Structure formats: C-alpha cells, structure tokens
Amino acid sequence: MTDAKFEDGAEQPLRLMAADMDDLQVMSALTQDAVFPGNEMSFRKSERRFALLLNRFRWEDKTAAERRGRDFERVQSVLFVDDVLGVQTQGVSRDEETVYSLMSMAFEAGEDGMGRLILTLSGDGAIALNVEALNVSLKDVTRPYVAPSKQAPGHDD
Structure with a gap:
C-alpha cells in the first residue's frame, strides 16, 4: 500500500469544507489567485449565507x-x-466590469466560536464576514478550462 499523493485528486472536482483554521489554510491556498467580477457575490441575509462564484486556478x-x-x-x-x-x-464595487483576485482567506476568532472571515483581494480590497462559526465550503461547478493566459499566476516578492 502507498500513501496518497497530492496529484491523485487532480482530475476530480474539488468539494471541500473548512470548519477550523487548518482546513481554512488549505482552502485559502487552493483559492489563491481566483478571479471574479464584482457582481458574482451575494449575501442572503435571511439564509445567513454568502456566496462567491470564482474562476479558480487549479x-x-x-x-x-x-x-x-x-x-x-x-x-x-x-x-x-x-x-x-x-x-x-x-x-x-459590485459592478460586472471590476474583476477582483482573491489572495487569501483568514479567520479572526472571537468569543464562543464567533469571529470574522477576511477575504483579502489584490490591491486594497477586502471582504469581512462576521460569522457565528467558521463554516466554509468550496465546490467546483464546471469542467476545467484552459486558463486564458495559459500561465500560472505569479507574485512579486
């Protein structure tokens, strides 16, 4: 028997949940450099759910x-x-012309499991979600497609 390798899941759609800091760190790494237009986020207050449609680099x-x-x-x-x-x-901005890049997700714990989930965007943008508990999920919803740039994202050090 051999250990599973990271590449073993490369051809399957991701379906992940994060309920603690370790889970969130993995999810943050997998969503780094995901891009989305400003109109692809929604908050349904009555359902207490925030959703964001991302174009995620694999x-x-x-x-x-x-x-x-x-x-x-x-x-x-x-x-x-x-x-x-x-x-x-x-x-x-919530307009469709503005495209954002998700750089990281971090959780600032408060009392009794409550806290703030911070989505840091490239530039000076940020989304802060006040949450009752850390309860995040990520689900691939389309088949992979060739990245328009055909390049891996890069970062200046």
Whole structure:
C-alpha cells in the first residue's frame, strides 16, 4: 500500500469544507489567485449565507500540467460561507466590469466560536464576514478550462 499523493485528486472536482483554521489554510491556498467580477457575490441575509462564484486556478493540477507540458487550467467554483451575521467591504464595487483576485482567506476568532472571515483581494480590497462559526465550503461547478493566459499566476516578492 502507498500513501496518497497530492496529484491523485487532480482530475476530480474539488468539494471541500473548512470548519477550523487548518482546513481554512488549505482552502485559502487552493483559492489563491481566483478571479471574479464584482457582481458574482451575494449575501442572503435571511439564509445567513454568502456566496462567491470564482474562476479558480487549479493549483492541484499545476505540477501535472508542467510535467505533461500542457496548458494550465482554471475551473468555476462556488465558495459558500454559512452562519454569516453581516458583511462589510472595503474597496469593493459590485459592478460586472471590476474583476477582483482573491489572495487569501483568514479567520479572526472571537468569543464562543464567533469571529470574522477576511477575504483579502489584490490591491486594497477586502471582504469581512462576521460569522457565528467558521463554516466554509468550496465546490467546483464546471469542467476545467484552459486558463486564458495559459500561465500560472505569479507574485512579486
């Protein structure tokens, strides 16, 4: 018997849940550099649910794409945050022309499991979700497609 490798899940759609800081760290890494227009986010106050439709870079497939010499891929994914009590934004417009890049997700714990989930966007944008508990899910909803740039995202150090 051999241990599972990261690449073993490369061809399957992601379906992940985050209920603690370790889970969120993994989800944050897999959603880094996901892009979305400002009109693809919604907060349903009565359901206490925030949703964001992302075009996610497939970090889990990057090594396999490099090894096989094929183009990098993106996939549409939905990020759901449940148990949301309120949403605050900074430097975020809800129009369809403005495209954002998700850089990271972090949780600032409060009392009794409550806290703030911070979605940091490239530039100066941020989305803060006041939550009753950390309850985040990510689900791929389309088949992967060739990344328009055919490149992996890069960051200046």
